[in-house]
Amino acid sequence: MSYVEPPPDPKGNKKKTAADFVRVRIDAGEQRQIVIQKAQIRDVEEILELVNGFAASNLMLPRGPQYLYENIRDFVIASDRNVPVYSLIKTREVLHMLVACGSLHVLWEDIAEIRALAIHPDYHHLGLGSKLVEHMKDEARHLGVKRLFTFTMTEAFFKNLGFKRQSRDELPPKVWGECSRCPKYFHCDEVGMVLEI
Ligand SMILES: CC(C)(COP(=O)(O)OP(=O)(O)OC[C@H]1O[C@@H](n2cnc3c(N)ncnc32)[C@H](O)[C@@H]1OP(=O)(O)O)[C@@H](O)C(=O)NCCC(=O)NCCS
Numbered sequence: 001m002s003y004v005e006p007p008p009d010p011k012g013n014k015k016k017t018a019a020d021f022v023r024v025r026i027d028a029g030e031q032r033q034i035v036i037q038k039a040q041i042r043d044v045e046e047i048l049e050l051v052n053g054f055a056a057s058n059l060m061l062p063r064g065p066q067y068l069y070e071n072i073r074d075f076v077i078a079s080d081r082n083v084p085v086y087s088l089i090k091t092r093e094v095l096h097m098l099v100a101c102g103s104l105h106v107l108w109e110d111i112a113e114i115r116a117l118a119i120h121p122d123y124h125h126l127g128l129g130s131k132l133v134e135h136m137k138d139e140a141r142h143l144g145v146k147r148l149f150t151f152t153m154t155e156a157f158f159k160n161l162g163f164k165r166q167s168r169d170e171l172p173p174k175v176w177g178e179c180s181r182c183p184k185y186f187h188c189d190e191v192g193m194v195l196e197i
Contacts, residue, residue, distance in 0.1 A: 020053065021053050021120060021121055021122075022097075023122060024080070024083060024097065024099075024120070024122040024123075025122075026122060026123075030082075032080055032081075032082055032126070033080070033081035033082055034078050034079070034080055034081070034099065034123075034126075034128065035078065035079055035081060035096070036076060036077070036078045036131060036132065036135055037076070037077060037079075038073075038075070038076055038077075039072055039075035039076060039077045039101065040072070041069070041072060042095075043072075043075070043077050043098055043101075044065060044068045044069060044072065046077075046097075046098040047063075047068055047075060047077065047098065047101045047116075048063060048064075048065060048068060050098065050100075050101055050118045050120060051063050051101065051116050051118050053118075054118050059153060059154075060116065060117075060118060060153070061116075061182065061183070061184070062183070063116060071103060071105065074103035074104055074105050074115070075101055075102070075103045075116070076101065076102055076103070076104070076132060076135055076136060076139075077098050077100065077101045078098070078099055078100035078101070078128055078131070078132065079095075079096040079097060079098050079099060080096055080097050080099050080123075081096050082096075083096055083097035083099075084096055084097075085097050097120075099119065099120040099122075099123045099128070100118065100119040100120060100123060100128050100129070100132055101116060101117070101118055101132075102114060102115075102116060102117035102118070102129075102132040102133065102135075102136055103115045103116045103117075103136075104136040104139055104140055106143065106145060107149070107174045107175060107177070108172070108174045110145065110146045110147055111145065111146070111147045111148075111149055111172060111174060111175070112140045112143070112145045112147075112148055112149070113148075113149045113150060113151075113175065114133065114136055114148055114149070114150040115150070117129060117132060117133070117150075119132075129157060130160075130161060133158075133161055136148070137195075137197055140197060141197055145197070146196065146197060147194055147195065147196055147197065148163070148194065148195045148197055149171075149172075149175055149192065149193070149194050149195075150163065150192075150193050151175075151190040151191070151192055151193075152190055152191060152193060153189060153190055153191075155191050155193065158193045158195075159193070161195070162195050163193035163194060163195045164193060164194055164195070165191050165192070165193050166192050166193065166194050168192065171192045171194075175192065
């Protein structure tokens, strides 16, 4: 199941918006130590916060916990080593703030989709989005996939990475699989873009 609205907050809290992101102050010239790695179960909550923060502003599709757990192996995350979040006393592990995520979902033998690409607002224009796409491109090559596909509202970002817009008639049927469950089904404002890798 996918493209499912997150379940309503049982406490009735208002829906999160992009303006509600936890802000991070990055001083000019400050070196950030950003680590990109595969996501783990413990990252699910933060991924949902990030993706649904943007979804609330209609910049991307909302995701629910079931989608995240079922597809967690698709996800890659970036965390900022300069921002420890909390330590787990039992494991003495220090976790760091999750600042970006993206996922690579294989659709068929020759095509995979980039989904849920989101960078925390305080980390935009640092090249992080491009790095995550490169990371997923390497993963796709490793899997033997020949083409990357995405539905997006930020055409210019993907164009900058070599993706080309494709008309709806040119898109392979496999990419429409999730559309029937998408809340934007009757008023889709996304464009399909493809990159041969
Ligand atoms: C779109 C997004 C992923 C870009 O991430 P980012 O880390 O800021 O991107 P990069 O720094 O790698 O950008 C590289 C270039 O892409 C282009 N670009 C980046 N964001 C853009 C945007 N929102 N619109 C148009 N072009 C953009 C610029 O040319 C940029 O170069 P510059 O920083 O020198 O101007 C990020 O803004 C985001 O998470 N947005 C909200 C969610 C979203 O729209 N996701 C897209 C998939 S649905």
